[in-house]
Amino acid sequence: MRLRAERKRRRWGRTRLAQEMLKIADPYTLPKLKSVVGSIRGHETGRHHPSADVYRPLYARIYGRTDAHLFGSEHTLSELTVGPTGTPDADASEQLAQAMAVAEVERLCPDNADKTVPIATNAGSSLKEPVIGGAQMKRRAATQILAALTAGVAIPLDALETLLSALGHELGMADDYTLDDWDRTVHEYACALPLTSPAALIGVLAMDIASFRGVIDRRPEFDLPRAHRVGARLAALMAMALTETGDFATASRWWRIARRAAESSRDEELATWVLGRHALVAQTIGMKSVALALADDAERLAGGRPYAGVAEACAARAKIFGFQDPLAARRALDDLDGLFGRLPESVTGERVAVWGYPEERLLSCRTGVLTALGDAGVADDLADEMARSERIAPRAHTRAELKLAWYLAKSGDREGVGLAVRAMAALPADQHTTAIRRMGARVHGSLTSEARLLPEAQDLRALVAKSSP
Template sequence: MTLVFFGLARAPSHDIIGALQGVRIDLFLAKVDGKNGKNRGEDVARRQGDIDPSKSPTHAFGGVLRRWRDLCGLSVREAAGQMMITDSVLSRWEHGERLPPKDKVTLLDQLYNADGVLVALRQVVSVAEGAPGSTLEVRVPNGRDDGDDMERRTVLQLLTAMSVGAAVPVGALEIIRDGFDKSVDATGDYSLADWEAAAYQAAFDIRVKPPTDFIAGLLPDFVDIRKALEARPESDRAGLQRVGSQFAALMAMALVETGQFAEARRWWRSSRTAADASGDLDLRVWVRGRQAAIETDMPGYTAPLVLRLAQEAEHLSGGRSSVGVAEAWIGRSVVMALSPVPGEPVLSAERVLGRYDEIGAELPEFAIRETKAIWGWPSERHFGTRTNLSVLSGADDAYDQLARKLETIGVGGDQRAITATRLAQSTLLVKERPTEGLDQALQAYTALPAEHRTTTIKWWIDHLMRQTPDHARALPAVQELKALTA
């Protein structure tokens, strides 16, 4: 699977030929197809010589600025003229001599049509530059790294990989996640209200942002809350652990949508650990229930794992309805509909939807009123998820429910939700009218911007392929869909 990060869909061909040696990364050894179809990668690499992105995060950011200017086909003079700054100022930014002000980066992002990439990366750089040390090539006595230096190098590795459109380095994410795990039982001092507000915003952003953009925005917050946990006194400590668990769960969800499943499971584990440490029962239930539901989106998921997570959530709930219990029931229902486990009861559509509605009717009022954050369960979400369960459990009125769902979303609504719903319709159509169902799926998928073609969307394509009759598997639309999702 080819992963496109930070809105780099305009550069569809990434051939990363540089290698990581120690902590030194060659930022520009990448072939990139530019806006006009011209391969600029080798030319950029030849002209890159006087910029060393491995010197510091600021130097790396300067290299990123130059790369985006090159992709736009602008000279230094042309770009500086449109920014109404001197050539020398822009040149110093590109050479890493200083970090551009936030307002100037916002203007550069707009000028280069970077879709927020530069703004997000500057935020990462500002976090990294706050750590001690002036270079990435640090010699440490006895071969031991200072934690902040390692974290600083890690952030630079993430920055560099994302700037060339490569997949987020799993090892780099693991260093930050591991640091968080070690902090769950530490103490410190920080503003809990600010962190709760940040978690709430992130719980909304994950619903609407491309997952790679979301990861970029969450990373600096996660680094900061890890440090806060290390220095926090006992008062409000449980609150920070709660926020950290929410951040870790959101990171896991975004990683699933980018296809990094093994890493996502490790972040889920971190989220469960922090939730348990926080003592927040609803959160403990939600993390397990949410993972149970999300696991079913992963290719080759294991039914016993989903059922174990669902059972843990239901047991912890003590019979009390919550959003986590609803999530757990979704995971359990999908498993029993698509890959029943021996010894487990077969669930009819009536049973699946009946129990689902029972849980929804018993949810606390605050969960129903929450319309923005992912841990809310308003009526629109209840209905939308119910339609998906109707499809998977074989309800007679599933197609009609999907049609009503599209009406509810509206023409200008969530792009991913619209596409997923049309793909779900296609899985029903394809059984009786294969050509119509496959053509509708192909049209829906190709209309969705590349950065929104997430694991969940591709799951529906996989399900469509499984529902396609044998006699229709040679149709052109089947081959096109397979090629697009390979």
């Protein structure tokens, strides 16, 4: 009610307030005007709460009021949360509460190894028996953290950092890691993301992000720009994993962190990559205007230099135009071809980590755009892509199969829907990412009205719906 009262006091409509927000918000933070108006309506009616990192600061700045005045006890939001998406298990939530209590005892009483310590949990209950302090207590807490993360409990990043600080040894976290060690860790995650379940990756990635943040505070000798470079890549990887699980809102916050960290690193090549990759991801989930703006910013920052981020931006633009402007799409593909010949071998030779741009990715972009355009000559390229992707990763191969199925469906060939069903059914359910689901839906949407009555079409629809978050 306070938000509505503040707006009415200024005699503003919701559209005027939305316009004021768009004027002062960071780039890419807010959606289009109509969506912002809808969010304001939801905030004022209590249907949902304004996010702590986007809308609440905007309300406070525009109305000239403190956060406490505007929101008081109406809503308490934690900082960014990390953990797999899904419905958390109640027992796992209780385990996490116990682990956090143990960590707090360890922080306040580090020498309490031989004492018995009663603990009250965050869930409002108390442990039935006192918990023995020291190594045994910390090992149990460490196990509880790992169980909570894998069970789908979202953990505030600040809380996770506290846990890791108190229990780092039991969790295998080493304070003596160098930045070289962290660079290697980040590269391992970049190689794992295309190969493993994104939901499974989020939990372990979250622990390393929280650990790294704590290490930076305790290691003033670290080269800060280089540390920001590590942080930018970790944040971008988290954003990509969250997007693949369907958690777009949280992913957006991590993209913002990645952009700011990349800027602080003073590494323009990295900053260009973050913008370009974000553009590619944004177009994948249908945010076309955001994707085009990010692509423009990536190319502007690169200033004509052959960076991988520019290739990501060109690919994003080509894929968008593939659905709305055939001539522009082909020009974008030509631009990408020209750029590819100028990319350094360190980029084109990286075939696994997500920041590489090898020939396989060039081919994948081309087949996606040409399939969208209905180009009859794409069939041979799709066969080539399927042969190559089979040696790379299951998801890459499934995407290639689904593109062929899409091409067949657009051509009126009923074999397309059967191929799509077989491709999705063969891929483990935890690998049914956002990109896979959208491609499956695209095949179904291209079927003729008669083909949609086929049993295979019903199976495809069920597969897409079943794998949706």
